[in-house]
Amino acid sequence: MPQPKVKLVVTGDDFGYCERRNQGIVDCFKTGGISNVSLLVNAVSAEHAADLAKRNHIPIGLHANLSEGLPVSQDLKGSTLLNKDGFFHGKMGFREALQCGQLKMSEAELRAQVNRFCELVGHVPYHMDGHQHVHVLPGNKVREVFAQVLSDFGITYTRVPIEPGLKFCTFLPPHLRDFNAQVEKDALESIEVFHRYGIRWPDIYLGLSTMGKNMSVPNLKRALSFTLEASLDDTELMVHPGYPSQPHQGGCGEGPDDFSQSADRLHELNTLRDPFVLNYYRQQRIHLCAFKDF
Template identity: 40%
Template sequence: MSTSTMTKYMIINADDFGYCPKRDKAIVELFQQKSISSTSLLVNGDNAYQACLYAKQYDIPMGIHLNLTEGRPVTNDLIEIKSLVNSNGMMHGKLGIRYELDKGSIQQEHVEYEIINQFNRYKELTNGQLPKHIDGHQHIHVHPMIVESVARLAKQFGINYIRVPYDQMVITWNANNLFHNEIVNQTKEAMKIFNKYALLYCDYFFGMTTMGKEFTLNNIEKCLKILENESKKNLLIELMCHPGYPSDPLVGGCGIGQPDAFSQSIERQHEFDILSS
């Protein structure tokens, strides 16, 4: 099939919206420049309240960046999710939760309780809106012990689009990264669950091999080259990115998780405010 008869549509999604003021500033500016298509909100991010104001002001399509790994959960009563947190009330971390899941320490009802609370928090922060899509912070949503709950609850809440991080660059160019390979293998199985719940997802995903200093024109061209031999008439592609200005390590994170605290934090963010720009 000639490439002239094909339609390729790429979604460029910025993860971690709401993490801190300087990351959010970059995401909004990139959307204004039409350099990104959408973003995903960390509902337990320190700047989530302000991020939602930006999304409303600039009409930024926004999904939920489900976070079961980093910072404080949104659930207030930690007894309800006690296996998801450590003795300090913090989640177990990117590798920590996977270790706890593998040894059977995480209770499914705790996972679902926090997921539901994160969906509800998103609605609270956006005046009742539903996320446009769902993806997972550090791709936790495709873990085999979590994916069924994510898919079922997403459908229950009316969320129809989900990320599938089946990154062709990992398969083609980056076979030595064990974490990336694990995510790709888990995603291959997760797609069966997503199909079961009639969730929609892109034909191709790129982004794991282009994070940080690897986000170069050369690497992006490698991603696009993979599509040259694709014969499908219409392709939907997602490129994940993590933009942001250099940030103060003491400002931001995933530790507040309360609407009142979000509101109170606005005053200290005026120097980053771009609502009137």
């Protein structure tokens, strides 16, 4: 049997967000569309997700969340991580507060989320990254705190979202191109920090250019071409499949957002389990695996 050319971790993010998202992610795993999941422990269906992962033997890591919903820690009263209503500031709100110097990072919530993960799943996360890429952000030592917590718990793998060829993806709308460019800039600057703490990540990251409607067979093949042409083995593809959330069902304490309710979730699910995609993996000797296999 020929050796695999590439080891590909296809990670389904936002596991735990709602039961419909959970079931869609599990269905995608069962059909070979994903090989790994990332759990939001502050989401309302986190316990349901952890149970599904155990029953279906799904490799699982932590999607640490400092930007959406309610915290896990009980010790954040008065913390600048939270707004006046006790919720996190949101995807852009977190970044704006950080940029204005109004947000001071704390280890307490990250440690609480790792401990909650261990309670739910029964072992330390195989990997840990940040929901909405907050783990690579600068200022008040955000990325430094993430690296310290990873190191302290012996979690050796994270995600560094630097996607080859992203600047050539002119089909992305301008606002998304701008956001992705900033994510990549922050990620580049985080490399030194994660290296210093002995944290590792796959050689190539993909997923910023293939989210939602932009996930298609041609786009997946385009993205994977960078992996196939490089003399590198390990790649992570970030995806967000699932059955769309229903209004008022799911979320992290504030209800489901538009992203989770979008039909794009089902589109990603169907594309990932398309027989053409699965056959392409076999033809190109792309072996789907998980962080625990590294």
